[in-house]
Amino acid sequence: MIIEPRMRGFICLTSHPKGCEKNVLNQIDYVKSKGAIDGPKKVLVIGASTGFGLASRITSAFGSDAATIGVFFEKAPAEGKTASPGYYNSLAFEAAAGKAGLYAKSINGDAFSNEVKEQTIDLIKADLGQIDLVIYSLASPVRQHPVSGVLHRSVLKPIGDTFTDKTVDFHTGIVSDVTITPCSDEDIANTVEVMGGEDWAMWMDALLNAGVLADGAMTVAYSYIGPKVTEPVYRKGTIGMAKDHLEATAFKITDDLAKIGGKAFVSVNKALVTQASSAIPVIPLYISLLYKIMKAEGTHEGCIEQIQRLFSARLYTNGTIPVDEKGRIRIDDWEMNPEVQKEVAELWKGATTENLTAIGDLAGYKSDFLNLFGFGFDGVDYAAEANEMVEIPGLITVVK
Template sequence: MGQQQITPKQRGYLIVNAHPAGCAASVRQVWEAIPPEPHEGRAPVVLVLGASGGYGMAVLLAGLRRHGVRGIGVAFENAGTERRTASAGWYRTAAMAELASASGGDISFLNGDAHADGTRAEVLKLLTERYGPVDHLVYSLAAPRRTDPATGEIHHSVIKPIGGDFTSPALLFEDGTPQIGSVHLTAATDAERAATVKVMGGEDWELWVRALADENLLGEGFTTVALSYVGSPITAPVYRQGTIGAAKEDLEATARRLQADVLPGRGRAFTVVAGAAVTQASTAIPSVALYTSLLREALGERGWRTTADQAVDLWAQLTDTTALNLDDQDRIRLDGWEVDPAVQARVLELWSDPAAAVAADPAGAAWFYAQFRALYGWDVPGVDYAAPVETSVAWPPRRP
């Protein structure tokens, strides 16, 4: 598209264009929120699947800034056209590459479908030729569809309750003004549940771990983690008790299977229960926007744990700087700040009359809206949106 002045094109919780400078500034915000840590000795090799946003991006940046990791970040992003900007993740990846290079890091970014055999083969080749065995594999994919590499069948995920319909209050925005509406979801069919597990469950994660093992690319003390979420009883009908929850249960079962069948004496596998966050994946889940805004109101700015904060905590556990915080299902927990009973009691109180809660104090809703817009590079402080910007940004070149 070249250099031009652009404005957001928004439909509800979907913005179909992204601002390059705003996306870059949002990445720098995450980077600067991570306390740097001097590191010496061998740089751990990391492979992050789903590296262009959310927890995957935060984990990669925290690993680089605090532990000097080297390795590969994989994402599946859109380069844009003459009429449309590139995807927000495309611009974020370009910004991450600049930060990595400026800090002396050795990170290669691959643009490809992480569910595809071809992408897996490309990653394995690059590991063999440049980086060697992987110390940490981070699985942080959130995709609407997946092509089964064995059958070629395309599976589509859905966000639906299981066993019955679900109606919930929801946070809506009309010209940026928060309003309380409602959402009604019909119950998932057995086929929809199975398809969601195929897309968002652990099958693909296991394929990656087995592929690394088959190519002798598991480092000594190898650890793999997959990002998961539990959340609140408030959101349970559409999350942990719904189709996404079924997929997360499969992910957790996969961790146990990997530990028992693939990694004995060779490494560890865990799911990581992260706390709430405003991500492109989470904004697609009905009722989660309202819940997250009320959670932010209940916690306040100081109580909220960002993706950067949680990524720092995760790396401390993965590198044995602190002990693993495991629950009774051997899941690493990063969400204690969210599921604290006192916090959840306050959120439930606000949830009992969300219209009154938002009217009395709209700060949480306004914060959520700003966070959502920033995902696409809009409303980021310090960015001049009136100035023309170069929208044609190259994907980071392969490192020599």
């Protein structure tokens, strides 16, 4: 079928297999162009199909020749209906890994469930024995708790006060005010259940108890801090409470891993266009302004540049891993540069529908967003028939 983007709100309902392949191949080329990293050899990536998780899988495989197991929750294709982009990304990744002689297998299912954890452990035991790096990169709006069975839904709300500020509808370019009423205590608790550190700790516990973590194994989860303008809805809002919990969980996991000499880290990454971040009010306007400034000064990075730098300049340097006063790795350093932040704050004050295309990088935002779904890549013939039914060979699908 001919596949075109079909937008609904902040998601795109279709994705292009050839375009997703191009997206993955571009990222592989980038990692290869930066040279080898003396990095991990056997890696589990939880949330491996898009965004930072996909970039972590690609960097591990093509930067360090690592064998990778990827866990994700993606929609497989059906006749006349495209798969979700993470599915096609993973297909392309596995094909490229196979060509390069690298082990790569994937598990599609709910990572919050016991079943997916058990399947993953079985696969590690059967194929890899032990792993030396676990990347935890889930972004999800819901989590069914594996013990209580309760379905928790996360919310993106301020705490205490109603929040009003600018936001942009990145499809239309219209800048308007958005008002978000404060959350309830239950909202905070639910968001922490979904995006906090409990599931990360459960994974590490299960892997450790099963004996599938190598001596000195490391685990890294991703967090975000961001600027003052997004603080009420992000870092000081419900999601920020979840990130506080995730960051605190790193210390608990490090204690648990002491017996194998392992360590847990949180890496604070840059704000980027991903499916997860497009859903957060205010963030798209901030990202449009940030991109403009960082591109002008030559410091702009996407997921792959961020993660390649995280591996090569932070995690695997043969020296101590540098952390901030709260024990976090900072790869958002270029974003949080005070000069950059000062410029964003200035632009923010004057941003309107009329001037955003000039003062911000709305075009870059839109193009990155389309790219997430495999659209807008040079070298892909979008007018040609594409086979939506391509499937990942050997994919383990876990249905509860």
